[in-house]
């Protein structure tokens with residue numbers, strides 16, 4: 001489908017964290033092409049400027065803010081700038097994550113455990129605490145988990161456990177924020193981005209991942225963006241507290 005033909009998000013305002021490249025950028029672009037004003041963010045000013053320029057060149061209404069998701073002032077700046085520019089918030093996509101170590105859980109340093117919790121779980125909660133009073137009726141929160149949340153494999157084990165926590169967080173927040181706000185989650189399969197370089201650029205590992213999918217391919221950032229646009233739109237107006245696995249049929253759950 002050509003996203004530009006669908007304008008499901010006209011008049012909506014969307015924040016996407018960690019959105020200057022990869023899955024976050026693709027989500028911002030898709031939401032923007034569907035009519036939303038998008039606020040992109042990440043840690044580096046140059047990446048933010050480049051992403052805003054790229055989005056605007058494609059006809060998207062975009063603003064950028066530097067936001068390291070575990071920095072309280074940055075989170076406040078992100079919300080304040082959005083509200084100052086657009087008046088309210090309709091869509092929040094919490095997409096930032098870190099996977100700082102490939103150690104087994106029993107060998108993972110406490111500082112790494114803290115970082116995983118801070119960025120992958122706690123920052124989502126704190127961002128939503130800051131944003132909650134600005135969310136309009138009919139708003140939509142989308143949390144980005146991972147297929148590793150269902151099956152925390154070696155090298156992704158503790159990262160996977162934090163992604164499992166997001167499945168529970170989605171359900172708990174959906175109950176807390178209903179009926180005004182829907183809260184859903186996307187669990188991507190493997191997508192060749194910078195984040196997944198260490199897996200997807202190794203020919204043997206890439207092939208073994210492709211073999212685990214029913215679709216016999218890696219995911220694309222556009223696959224994830226399409227799911228996010230659906231969940232953000234009124235097409236999903238009776239869907240909340242759910243996780244959509246976008247992983248080409250990789251084993252997840254019954």
Ligand code: NAP
Nearest residue numbers: 018020021022023042043044069097146190191193195196
């Ligand atoms: P990516 O292509 O490496 O992009 C990461 C983005 O996040 C960049 O824009 C980066 O920009 C920004 N960023 C990194 N750390 C940040 C922080 N602490 N605060 C704010 N922004 C930050 O990554 P990706 O693959 O798209 O991953 C996005 C999400 O998808 C993550 O939640 C990841 O767990 C999930 N996911 C990915 C895969 C996969 O196979 N790729 C699979 C399952 C789930 P700066 O450097 O400027 O900060």
